[in-house]
Structures are given as C-alpha cells and as structure tokens.
Amino acid sequence: MVLGLRNYSDMHLLSRSVSNTSLRAHSFSLSFALIPSISASSSSFSSKCRAEPISVPSQPPPVSKRVPFTLSLHGHSWQDPYHWMRNTNDPDFLNYLNQENSYAQAFMADTGSLQRTLVAEMKNRMPSKVSTPVECFGPWLYYEYIPEGKEYPVLCRRLQTNKPGWAEKILSYVKAEFRREEILLDWNEVAEKHGYVHVGQCRISPDHNFLAYTLDATGSEQFMLQIKDLRNGCIIPMAPENGIVSLAWAQDCKTLFYTIADENQRPYRVLCTKLEPGNTDDTLVFMENDPSYCVDLTSTKDGKFITVNSNSRSSSEEGIYVYVVDATEPLNGLQRVHERVSGVKYFLEHHFGFFYILTNAPMKENIKCSHEGLYLARCRVGDIQSTTWQNIFYPGKDTCIQDVDIFNGHLVLFLNKDGFPMICSIDLPINVECKHQMLIEDLNPWFFPIPSNSCSVEPGSNLDFMSSVYRVVLSSPVIPDVIIDFDMARRTFSIVQQEEVLGAPSNARSRSSGYELDTLQHRGIEKDAKDKNVELERWKDFSSTYCCERKEVISHDGIQVPLTILYSPKAWKSSQSPGILHGYGAYGEVLDKSWRADRLSLLDRGWVIAFADVRGGGGDDHSWHKTGNGLFKQNSIHDFVSCGKYLIDEGYVQRDQLSAIGVSAGCLLIGAALNMYPNLFRAAILKVPFLDILNSLLDPSLPLTMLDYEEFGNPGIKSEFECISSYCPYKNIRPRGCHPSVLVTASFNDSRVGVWEAAKWVAKVRDSACSSCSRSVILKTNMSGGHFGEGGRYIQCEELAYDYAFLVKAMGVDMN
Template identity: 60%
Template sequence: MASSAFISIKKTKVPFSLTLFSIAKKSSLFSTLCKKHHHHQTSTTTTPPVAKKVPFTVSAHGVTWNDPYRWMNKTNDPDFINYLQQENSYAQSFMKDTEEMQKGLFSEMISRMPSKISTPPELWGPWLYYQYIPEGKEFPLLCRKLAAESKGWMKTVSNYVIGVSKKEQVLLDWNEIAERYGYVHVGTCRVSPDHNYLAYTVDVTGSEQFVLQIKDLRNDCVLPTLGVEGVVSVEWAQDSCTFFYTLSDQNQRPYRVHCIKLGSDSVHDVPLFVENDSSFCVDIASTKDGKFITVNSNSRTSSEVYVINATNLQTGIQRFCKRVSGVQYFLEHHHGFFYVLTNYRNVGEESPSSGEYYLARCPVENLQSTSLQNVIVPSGDIFIQDMDMFNEHLVLFLNKEGSSLICSVDMQTIINCEDQMMIDELNPWFFPLPSDMCAIAPGSNHDFTRYIYRAVVSSPVMPDVIVDYDMSRRTFAVIHQEEVINLSHDTKYWSNNEERSRNELLSIPLKKEIYTQNNEVQRWSDFAEIYFCEEKEVISHDGARVPITILFSRKAHKKGQSPGLLHGYGAYGEVLDKSWCGDRLSLLDRGWVIAFADVRGGGGPDPSWHKSGSGMSKLNSVNDFISCGNYLVSEGYVHKHRLGAVGVSAGSLLVAAAINMHPELFQAAILK
C-alpha cells in the first residue's frame, strides 16, 4: 500500500515560487502590487474581462439560490472558451513588465539544482534499478544493471552517476520521446516479474490521455501498438505475459478493468470489472508478494475491493468486501492470509467505525469480510495511517498528535497473534527521524523478501534524505541527501550520530556497513541555522487549537514588515505537505514568511480532526484558516497588508471561502 511509483525523481520543471512571484511587481514584489491596487492603478491599459451572468436556479438541502456562472460547467461552450482566452490575454498583458524578473527567478531556482540529478540504485531481484537526469537534459532515464556485475562499475554509491558502462541498460529515455514528439508525460512504469518487459503509459500530446506501451527489455524493442488509449494503471500477472489495465471514461475517470496477454489481438474485449457509479474511481495494484491483483473501487470515503489470483488466472475475479458507506479497505497478502487495513472494526455491524484504522486478516479461502480477525488496534494516541508488507516485517505509518511516525514489526509476532494487540505490545521498532516536523515518503521497496526499508525523509529546513532502515538489525544508514547549490552552508551528512562529509558518504560501498545505533541524539543535516522553522498552536473561533508551521529566514525576515504566504488544504484527513522544496528559498531569502495551517478537515491529532471540519462542519476549516491568518499578522510574522494564501485542489475551496468571509485579510491568492 505504501509503495510509491516505480522510481521517482523530484525535479521542478516550472518552480512553484515562480507562480507566486508572477502575482507581484518589480523588486518590492508583493507590497508594490498591493499599493497599486490600493490606489486603483494598473500597469496596463488592458481592461479585465467580465464574465457574463446567466440566471440559473439551484435547489439543495431545502435551500434555493441563483448561480449565474453555472454556464461555465459546459467547458466546450464557445462562450466559455472565448472567456478563458480573454483571461489569458489579460494575464499576459498585466504581467508583461515582469518577464525579465520571471526569467531571473527561474534561473535562480535552476542554479540551486545539481547538473546531474539521480536516485541511488535499489535492488529488486537480480537487478539494480536507478534513475538519473543526464547533464544538459531536461528529463530522466530509467536504467538498470545486474547486481552481480556491479563490482566493476558500481563500487561506490556515487559511481552510478559518473560515466555509463556497456553493462548499463536504459529502459526508458524520456528525452528521446520528447525530441520525437515535442512533449512527454510518462504516467506509470511497471516491470514484469521476470524482468523481461516494461509496461508504461505515455502522453505525447498534452491531452492527458495516456497510451499503453510494452517494451521487450531483452531486445530493446517496443511491441507493435495495442491501440490502448486512456490507460491509467497497469499490473502484471505472475506469468509475465498477462497484464491488467484500467481505462478511463470521457471525464478521465478510470472505471473499467481489462486483461490481455502478449501476442493477443483482442483489445478492449469484455472487461473484467466496470464501475458504473461516477463517484467511484477504479485502481489496480499488485500485492507486495505478487500473488494477487487487487481491483480497488474508491470514492472519497468508501471502497470496495476485488481480488484476482495472479498465479492462477482461471479463478477469475472475486469480491473481497461489500461496499458500505464510509468504510474503506486496503488489502495486502502474506502466506495465505489477506491483511486488511480498514476503519470497519465492528465486523457484522452496518455502520463504520469512528474513523480509526485497524489491521485485520482472514484466510485466502474465506473472502467474506464478516470473518475478519482484528490483529492490530490503535494504541492510545497513536493511530495507523498506512502499511507496507514484507516477508519478515510489517511497516506501519502512524500519526501521534499530528506528527508522523513509522515503525516495523516482525511478521512472526503478528502470525502468532491469537487476539488483537496494540502497537506497543508488538515490540515495534520506531524508525529514527530528525524531528517531529519531518515528512516521510516511501521509496519503491519492490522486493518482498528484503529486510531493508527505504524512505525519503525531509522537513521545511532539511533537503530530502534517502535513508535505508535495516528492520532485522534495527539500524539505519543515510544513503543520499539532495544537494542544494549556491547556498552558503557547510552541509554535513549524518548517520546514527556519526558525522560524515559528503565525500566520505559517497565512498561507502554498495554493500555498506550499517552503523551501530546508540542512545545518543540522532543528528541530521539541515539548514536550521539559516532558516527558522517552528510549530505553533492558534486558538480558533471556538477554542480549537490549530497547528500552524511557520518558516522564515533568520537574516531576511523583518518582524511586522515581511510579506507572507499561508497554505491551507483541510480535506480528506490529509496533512499539508511540508517536505523540503528548494524553490521556497527564493521567497525566504527575500524576507517572505511561509506558513502551513493544518486546519480541521485535514489530518490532525486524531481522526475526529477530519470529521470536525467536514460536511456540515466545513465552516470550522474556513474559520481555522482565518484565525491562522490573523495570528500571523497579530504576532508580527507578517505585515497586515502583505499576506497571501495558497490553496490547491480542495484547498482552493478553503482559501476562496476565507477570502469571501474576510477579503481584507488576504491581498492575493493562488487557487490551483
């Protein structure tokens, strides 16, 4: 469940901060723009377009109102397309005199990135898989080498980005596709269990309609086109010649599952599964051991799971659990048992639990959810959020009072469990982390038999650190840390309280020693000496204590005078992403304050935090956000006329509602 896409490299094509700076003017940026608007002045004679109003009555929940902009729902309407063109033209004209500034900021952000961006190799079966962006190129290469042949080439972790030997195999070159078509967006990559084929989806037009391609890695040839368009997810069966994929509808909602065998001419034949409810999307995934394919139909709050035996396709597709409103299931398999992460604890009852997730199991022979046995239940203030399963270990992602934790438990302990147990009764090993404010992202971790868990750890002041956690020996080692160039800071790399320079770290052999863990404080490399980061609590309108993370430059920040940017989301129980982002430095070094408000509706100290900001309680989210904005001003972090807001996806609703309620508080907003 926790495994990510095959391998990912974080490379910002268009720096986020550039989007922010595009709302500002000249060197004084935000404040200048605010002053111009205050005096009703503009840098261009172009008149802003005004959308037409068409009367339309809406009735819901016993309330009726007029929505004059409902006509914009018809995105193919010529009037709507014309209006968008007018808006784009106005924006280009308005921003005309900032073009040089934009170019300068873009160059500044790019200059912080190393000339070569790469991922450390990860062992999967007999191969070492890795990815890197060659110097002078824009897109990555997905590559591999046989682990047994790495001695003469990959003696050190650093060598994999220096030179290319004849034994390196390039599986996919994004740059080659981009040069051929002028555009490239690779959706997903899946290597077959026998490592002979690569299935990938690619969009070469910008339409977001992905085409499925199969590449034979033995002869480097792409198989004749299958004509499969609109593919979202792909998984292989254990025979390595049969694969499953999902297709999307006209609204790009994945809703059908198909199966095809290499060499077959039958495409889009009778689907294995069709989801007719437009509020549900379909995804397919392989269990970590590759024994089963799960078909997951998910809405925002509910899920239904079907399973396919990947080693015996003749058994067909079977439903694991019935659909119940508010109930979610996430499935893994381990030696004849399905392990299920679910919020439906009280088996047999027709109501979901309070929102807490539990780990349950049942034998493969019995697919009825009524037979689930609870295995792990929450421990006091520690709540389960996600899991990843290996042959000998179970990895749990946890939340404790709003902070992220990750631990491993020996599977043998779970197998021997006859009654439900709390996490602290399972002798868990909590992975060492640099701080309570860090973000944790899983690595690929494809190999079910491995005892090493790879994770990416970062914070607002700490660049991404790739860490290997040895779950058997309960030790860890730092493998790689993201480089930040043109920053006056002597970066040190740390592992188990041992200071090591970067050159020393990169000289560690691939089969590296795992440093002995001691009881002293763990140290990690960060920029805390340059950038200040702290978490505060803001008292909201009803007394709720809302966490807010505040970030600024120790040198450039001016109390009571600095501009600020407040991020918000507040939906689906998700905590705001506070991982490292190098592009923020362009804001921080100019005195900006960046803050993250974890308002109700999102992730918080317990599951009730989400419910108290959802549905009829959604206004709590908005009031929390307003309270956080007022706090930044009243405490002198931000000037009262220099505060902006950012909302992405559901966060746009939050920010827009806050602006409607208190337009004087925010001087600008980015809604994406």
C-alpha cells in the same frame, strides 16, 4: 489511503524521486536581486483599498460578453451570465482567453527583468544532473536521472554483479556488458514527439522483460497504455484505448490487468490483456455500475494476488468491495473478500498463505466496529470469506495506523502518534495465538529513528518483497530531502543520498545519526542502545539558519489548528515582514511542507512562509477530514482565516502584507476567504482553481462531479445546497467591493477542473468588484497543458519566477 481526484499531487511512478530536481518534491530555488523600474507604458492607481500604488497597463482589462442564463433549485433562482464559457469550442471564449493572456502579459511586462533574474538564479541552484540512488529489484538495479540540460527524467537499469555465484559464472569481458546501462523510458523523447508528456503508472513484469506504463501526451489525462518489450526495445502493437488508470501484472508475465475510466474519469472497469500473437480482444474481469464508486487495482507485494477495490473515492462512507485474483491463475475469476458494510474499509496484503487485512472492523463479536481507527487482522487464504478473522493487534493510545507494507521477513507500519508520523517494523511471522488482545508494543517493534521537527516521511518504491531494507524519504522545511535505508534485520540505518543545494548558506549544520536517534525521546519512545549504527551518518540541516515553528491557532469554534511558520531570524523583522500562507483543506490530504530550495531566497529577504493544516485536509485521525468537508466545509475556511489573523496579530507578518496561495481544490478555501475577509489578504495566487463549485456540482455530466458529492455535498439536497451556496467563491463575489490582487492560472486541457472555472471567476470579478482593484486581477491560461502543467524542471523555474514576481509587484515589496 484514497486520494481525492482534484488533489494536485502527481501520480506515483516507479520511483517517488522523479521529474524534478529534488529527491522527492519540487525544489526550485528563487532569489530576488532587484526590483525593475516601472515601465513608462503603465499607469498607476491608488485608492483606499491599496496602501501603495500598483502599476497597471494603460489598456483596460478585457470585458467578457454576458449571456442571460437562469438556474433555479430549492426555491432559489440566480443568474449566471458566464455560463456560456462552458463551451470551450466557442470562438468567443477562445478569443476571451487570448485577450486575458495579452492583458496578463502587459500587466507583468515591468517584471520581465525580475523574472529573468529569478530564472537564472533558480537554475544556478540546480545541480547539472539529478539522479536517484539505485534500487534493487530482482537481479536488476533500477534508477532515474535527469540528463544535463534536459527537462524530464530517464528510467534506466543495469544488472547487479555482486550476487553470490555470479562472478564465477560470467567471464570478465561479459561482466562489463552485464553492467551496461539500459534506458527503459526517456520522458524527453516522448515530450519532443508530442510536445507534452505525463507518465502515470510504470509496472515492470515479474520476469523483468516488459515495462507497462500509462502515457498522457495532451494534458487531458486520457492515459493510453504502452507495453515495451525490454529485450528488444520495441513497443508492442495494441488497439488504441484511452482512459487507462491502474495496472497489475499476473505471474505468468503475459497477462496484464488494467482499469479504464468512463467519460467522467471514474475508473469503473477491470480488463486483462494477453501478450500473445493475434490477441485483439481484452477480457472484461469486473465492472462497477454504481457511479459513486471507483475501481482500483493493485497486486500484493509478493505478486501472488491481484486485488480489485471498489470504493468511494474520498471516504468510503458507503463501504467497500474488495476482490482478489489468484495471480498464478489469472483467468479463474474474482473472489469477493467480504460483504460491503457501510463505513467499513479493507486493504489486503498477502504473506505465505495468510491475508493481512488493514480494516476498521475487526471481526470479533465482542468488539464494536470503529469507523475511525484502522486495525490489523489476518486469516488464511481459504478463510477469506469467513467472519473469524484474527485480530493481530491494536495501536496504542493516541496512535493510529495509516498504512502497512509487507516483506518476506518484516511487516512495516505507518503510524501517527500525537500528530507526528512514525514508522516501525515487526518481524514476521507473528505469533497471534495468545489469549489477550495485543498492542504493537507487545511485538518487539523497531521504531525507525526520524526527526521530530515537522518532518514528512514518504516511502520509496520498495519493490522487492525479499528485501530486508526499507527505503524512505525524509524532508522538512529545514532539512533537504534525505533518502534513508532502514535495515530491518540489523535494526540499523544508513543515509543513501541527500538533495544537493547549490549556493546554500554556508552555516548549515551537519547532523549525525546520534542526533537523529536523540530525537526519539520527543516521540515518547525509549532508545535502545543496539539501535545505534556502527558509523555515524551525516546530513545537512538548516535549523540553525531558519526557524521552523509549529503553533496551535484557536479557530472560531475553539478547535486548535496546526500552523507551521518558517522564517529567517536574521532577516525577519517583527510586524514588518511580508508573508505567504498556504492552504488546501480537502480530501483528507496533508498539506505538503517538505523542503524546497526556492524558499531560501524569500526567507533570506525577510519573508515568512506559513502552512495552515486546516480541517478537511489530513490530520491526526480521520475526524480532521470529516469535520472540514460536506456540511462542515466552512470550518476549513474559518481555520484558514484564523491562521492568517494569527500571523498578523502575533507580529510574524506586517498588516496589509499577507498573501495566500491555493492549488486546485485548495482554491475553494482561498477564494471563500477572499470574499469573507478581503482586507486580510493583499494578494493571492489561485492555480488551476476550483471556484464555481455550486454550478459544477449541479452538472452530473462533468467529470468528477458525482464523486465529489461525498467530499463537498450534493446540491440536490437542500441543506447541502444551502451550505455550498453560502461559501461558493464564484457565487459570493461582493458587488462593487474592493478586492485583493490575484493571479489566476489555468490550463485549457485540464480535465479535472474546467478552464472555464478560472475564466468565469475573473470575468465576474471584472464585472462586480471595484474597478481599480479588478485591474490587478489577471488570468494566465496555458493553451496546451493539463491540470499538472508542463512539468519540466526548467519550465517550472519560469512558472515560479512568474508567480513570485507577481507577488512582489502586487504587494509592493522592496526586496532590496
């Protein structure tokens, strides 16, 4: 429910299907046609740490200046000669980054032809125009598309004309005008104006006359608020304010609530602004003074209430405050839901006079508070501060509730059963007057038919409270993203759209809804004949061409770690194939394993792509996160190493041909593994990496530091200091040791992970590691972007081509 701030996934927009070629996630294609010849300007080296020589520039890599700097804590002292890089305005630092960029360019010069080939092939796999299906919201149909040849999406809408009575009211010549497309927001125009665009939140007012959105035009994530009057297309003048995070409209359609972050990127204040002539002063509604808490703002699905959550960002270990604002009278102040109780969480929705509360503390004296599982309770609006909440139901055995959504006639539950995602709907209202405690199964739920082969399930926008249709996006390593509408009233479903994959294997199978329903038996759910659709729906599935296996790998302490392995049985060769192992392991976030078309070219040439769901990330329940963070962080590192060894020992990947990829906080995992087991990995890619965790967490003035104490520990506490110090990737680089080839990418304006983290790590590797190995460690810094990079669909092609060309070169793989 609560995301880590260093999580790499982007903020959700109006739709989850934006700013890329996929219906949901980045799906860029990639294929290798040749390996270019080695440039004559390069030299090569071969040593005991390399099975094959790697071409490196004849020029030596940059050497950074060293400035003595000593830190001391808990009786320990250590040197950090690159501490000076924290001053990003230092001309020497800018000069160093430019030198590293020049060295990276020289190192990758002999891959230029390969990169151009990759970019061309990626673009050839892309449809010329990408669009989302329309979504009904009130009288309007909203949708997005990326125009042909453009980088970014355009948000549009048009009026519906098929509602009862409309045809009789509107003359035929007016109908065409009503169906005219309205462009609400064009990301491309913003990018052309500012050179960068990142849209955070988009919120349509209840009367559909205004669009409020947050915009970052620099990459610093200092979002500013923009409000557009959709009746005339004009931006409403407002006093400039940066650091806007979340938005929520009141029902008068003139009052907008928003949160604002402090200098450490902690959302801590709630304000409201009135769209009235002459209004210059926004009203402070709430302020959280505790620096370890963040404030989140949202509205209930029916728009009747606005909820203000003050909670710990990662695990709510210290409890949570929830306040509600009556959206019909927005200036009447806050009402607190419940006292803050350590470890207890509350998430609220509203339905016809009742609050539905997802919590891990059911309010009954004879039931103990569970700090793990979530349950659903309810109470009347007037009894919100009472201790007599009604427990509606508990999940069954081996099942946990992860989220809820609510509509006029249906309740939607996101569940996890035995490690697999599930969704079900329950008809509303619910009769909870029975004497015994009910289970979900007692309420005649309809379990949405979803496949069982490592499928991810993401909700669509689902903005319309009155709708009986729930939209989701299904995806797996072998199923291109499929948008499906589940009709909760009729208990049927229909496939709306599937990602188009140009140049895909011709033997991809078309699956029918009958197949989909058959997979229910793998979930322990009995099929119901009435669940079948009248007509069979079909979609493409590549499971006959590519094998997707889920293994349980035994870690150092006997715990079984899920490992997803993807390969082509036709191209893969036992113990002879190169491989990539992905890992993250932080904030309780599940590693993304959704479909990506660019993988096909790797798979077709014998590569293995694997995903290690290590502890610290998302799992079957909350404990999977807790046993891989804080004092238990080394569990996630050992899990990752165990998965890497498994791939080699079981013959999936050739020894000395395994690489690793990490992003943001996931680079802690990869960096620590490289230090502990340098001979396990031939190469690695670290993107916007968090590597200097010890020194960063010792500086509370840095953004996110205090919020990250809960995830990684507070080095001010001796036991936590010793734990962090034991695995910190920057601190534990082995002196004079051999080191895998590494591509490190950073962004100068990154406000989540300072650009100096990557620069310091590379400088220390240059100084500490084997001189031959350090020449194949390169740093590439985007001097204008932020944590999420540039983000455009074609720009992403170039970044992917660069990454994969590096792996091909560093690992010496013959792709022919």
